[in-house]
Amino acid sequence: MKFLRPAAACALACLPIGVMHASPAGAQEQMAVGASDQDHALLERVEHHLDAISLLKARFRQTAPDGKQTTGTAWIDRANRRMRFEYDPPSPLLLVANHDQVVFNDSQLDQTTTMPMDKTPLGLLLRPHLQLSGDVTVTGLSRDGNALNITVVRTDSPGDGSLTLLFHDSPLLLRGWIIQDAQQETTRVDLLDIHTGGAMPPDSLFNTDLPEH
Incomplete structure (x- = not known):
């Protein structure tokens, strides 16, 4: 990409799908073969939980690789594959996903960047039915107490990086995610004050027609 983008936005829009670090193909196969029936049942439970989330609104706290934190409000409409991450002032960042595209705007740099949704972590999060x-x-x-973490990679390109989905268990609740690229740069997004369902927000909230510069 030609534009320089802050790490806070790259955590959502710019990094390939992945988790902690690139895992050898053999290790992935070994886990898939050795997974217990209990693990398979848990993954099915996670799939059903995500399927049940059609609309989510939450506050978020994003921690960049350098430790810098930003906050804002997130709207996730999985039924229509769209999302909006509106960062609190003085952050100049805005991220909108819709129409199979992710659009990132930095008003301070006066730049807008567009990329295919399926080339970003949002492509997985916004699938109406995410199959693990x-x-x-x-x-x-x-598992660690009431915390459940599931790490995934793209099957055909595991070296690109990984995405770790973070859940509370009992009851199961998505609470955020961690992205780590091939250079082991890690960014974390925590969802706070989560509300699911409710009235659909206006379509204008997911307008991707942001200023181009």
Whole structure:
């Protein structure tokens, strides 16, 4: 890309799908073969939970690789494959996903960047039905008390990086995600004050016709 983009936005729009680091293909296969029936049942439970989320609104806290934190409000409309991440002032960032595209605007740099949705982590998060198999490979599954983390990579390009979905368990609730690129640069997004369902926000909220410069 020609534009320089802050790490806060790259966490959502610019990094390839991935998790902690590139995992050897053999390790991925070993996990897939050795996964227990309990793990398979848990992954199905996660799929059903995500399927049930058609509309989500939350506050978010984003932690960049350098430790800098930004906050804002997120709208995730999985039924229509669209999203808006509106960063709190004084951040100049705005990210909108719609029409199979992700549009990132930095008003301070006076720049707008557009990329295909399926080339970003949002492509997975916004799938109306996310299957943790096929073109997505689960490379990690961990529990720590009431925390459940599931790491996935693109099956055909695991070296690109990874995406770790963060859940509360009992009851199951998506609470954020961690993205780590091939250089092991890690960015975390925590969802706070989560509300699901409710009235559909206006279509204008997901307008991708942002200023081009």
